[in-house]
Amino acid sequence: MTTPPPAAPAECEPPSTVSFPEALRYWFKLGCISFGGPAGQIALMHEELVERRRWISERRFLHALNYCMVLPGPEATQLAVYIGWLLHRTPGGIVAGTLFVLPSLLLLILLSWIYLAWGHLPLVAGVLYGVKPAVVAIVAAAGWRLGTRTLRNPSLILIALAAFIAIAVLHLPFPFVIAGAAVLGIAGGRLVPGHFAPAASGHGASGQPSLPALIGDDTPPPAHARPGWRTMLLPALAGIGIGMAAWGLLAATLGEGHALARMGGFFTKAALLTFGGAYAVLPYVVQNAVDNYHWLTPAQMIDGLALGETTPGPLIMIVSFVGFVGGWSQAVLGGQPFLGGVAGAVVATFFTFLPSFVFILAGGPVVEATRDDLRLTAPLTAISAAVVGVILSLALFFAWHVFRLGAAPRDWDAMAMIVAAGAALALIRYRLGTIPVIGACGIAGLVISYLR
Template structure:
């Protein structure tokens, strides 16, 4: 490990980054990680690469490209990798858990309020200000990532093709990743370099076995206690399956999840599903925390008495089944990232994946902007084509004004994300009071 660290120029070594410093930094990231993967990746880049200089630009992008290949929230997995990079298992756990737990605590509290009281106007007003600022954060992050990832004309073409494929053709995210990786692999030439892998195959197999037990043991215990027909058992199976296909984050998997949760199982209605996504969008942490809302509300409504305990168990099942696999992917695969980057064809594949992801992020940014600025947005189909179209009369001028204020503070005055969120939230509450 030390040899690998020494070969990375301008990168801090594990001896330079104390666990206390890493812990406090990941706690800061976890609290400020609003805005979904785009903003979160940009936030981590600003702190880890620009401020702390723990990783150089190329190493950060290599790790990000690797995480894009994995199912699950890539921003959380990137935080886990950075922690593992400097402090092994405990560092990876700190990075991943601190990225998830602040948002999970907020989503749980809001889920309880929602379950007992439904929508609360004051909370809706607070979310309005947060959404306005988050939209600007997403746009700023898109610009930053584009500048880093789109260095050649072919990268721009890949990003454009990726955007058209997902926005207008609804192409599956895994298919886009596979096509970009294949293109990069075929087009790249060069001699592979010998590079040591810091772990053996037996150690990797052991890591996989241990984390498979960690993943499934609590869920199997739930099934054993409540029986196979209980809603908690169904949630355990459902979210474990979901963890295997969540390429592209919460938006990419939302339609699949909503179809089963609403139509197949009848746990929630469509309105509650969208409310859950709104909660996840406006809290720190990965957007896939919407699964916690679904797990809590499903068990709260269908798990029996006591309803609060059932809801808490449902939230636990959703969180465990969603995030335990992420640690498996990173702890088993992270030691191979440096080796991958020394293989020209594999490095070319990762580079093209990163370019394709820019197009996917642009799709997410536009989708988010439409649903933030307009109250009514419809999806129209014409053969294989699809198009989101807003009702112009449904524009919310409050959000437009708050977003303009956020743009001025973040882009013009270079305010911090925390200060901007605080001011726009206060502004939204003032508008609500008026």
């Protein structure tokens, strides 16, 4: 086999600097093209920031990702905030996270309005009939992909199985499941550390040694990324103050029992208590938004996930759909359903993402000082294993409603099962993208609805 030619001298030098306008343009571009859920978004960032632009090295990128995965909230957004913060301090982190989310919020507001205003039309209903089984397949495929990377030994497989049973069978609260996994990770890190160490990450994705990066493996943390009361306490106090002021304004003007104030409180709690990324957050959102607050129905939740899968930005942006439908259905602004929906979407998005900014801007200095510390990575590894079980429990929840498994076997929706099986095959076996699969399933649903 021919040995690749050595890199040119210019390629062996890391970038000298990254200007703030250059970073701003990149984060906005990422927010507009980041389809494919958290895995796809992280892959996009890795390809662009590690391999092409070399703003950050492979090892530093993965270390930041590990911290984001152990946090509650959307890891892809948090990773963007983290890298933006490393490059350009607090303004860089805020801009990176905001531009990563903003295009998706605006697009989801538009799609949610179309869905509620015209979703009952036969054309739209037929497309949604095919998209819903695709959602089942997408969630199951996400669990499969994460499981193949995460469940590397019997200890992690048992944790995933226990998490699935705890959620799907015992209906235990989600935070208890994640807390239990973290405790098992701490214990496992001491008793069998080899089972709970992070997966080795050698070279870059291409298999070749990584070229030097602006933020390299041995680059010392910049001044703003070093632990200290000013670099940690001030961002934490500022974030908490902003959140309390925003909720207090809603409660003072509308009342604590108003739907918007309840949304602010619930989505703050969801952001603080849910771990493992978007698919892990959804069971908690379903338990409360659907079952407790009745802001939307299970069918609408599935439709919302389908819309979230077809828009750029983090998948947890489904909370914008939940907020829009809740604001519309609860008439939060009286006789203005569209404006009520917009208010619900903005409130849900703001309170969901605010904690992520605080976690990164306040906790980043500690992470920079604790690279390769098993005490941090062992609980993360166990939580990642538990998240596999949680995601599969979500797939079961969606399948139960889409396939009508609660009815007699003769009333099960066989055509929906066939569409879901085809979508799963396309996603797992042939590795097709989410958007083409959803498009094909939407067409299939339209044809099936026409033939019936």
